[in-house]
Amino acid sequence: MADHTTIVVSSGDMDKLYSALIIANGSLSMGMAVSLYFTFWGLERLTKKGLAKGPLSRMNLLGLGKAFMKWRMKKANVASLERLMADYRDLGGKVIACEMTMEIMGLRREDMREDWIDEYGAVGTYVRDARQSCITLYV
């Protein structure tokens, strides 16, 4: 198995995005290659609407829970998702966008943050990277 981490980002929830980007950056920092495969609600976060626009996966409480979490994160000096994505790209992390989800959700390439996306693909592209990976995760 090669030193590669592949994560499917199917959720657009803010906390799940944090998990994915922290593990992805941690993997890059320890010398591994990384692929993030964005699909369904995860893919929506790659649109120009913004990475942090999703709710919390639990205790969102119509946005109150999320606001509280954001306040706590700010106090703890947690980096923003934008910063984590910028570092991820800077360290050579790869982003794959699911084409089928784009079709289902009616997303066009001009709706997407194309500066973050390396490749548009389907399950074959995911498996190509996942089969070379010693860490594969699904969030």
Next chain:
Amino acid sequence: MGQITIDVRGETCPIPLIEFRKAVRQAQPGDVLVITGTHPASQKEIPMAAEALETKVVSVEGSPDNWTIRVQR
């Protein structure tokens, strides 16, 4: 051989590791990286990353919430 200083005091997971990685990338073979921080887990994890990146940990000093680590590329 040069020295590169990285100050990640006040930063939390995963920023100290990311900044360490960026500095290793920027360093020439033989350069020493001096990284100071206050994030307790990173005191243990930067040496782990240093090993994974095949660099040499020269020293780990201080306490978990105020440390200095020297690594040679």
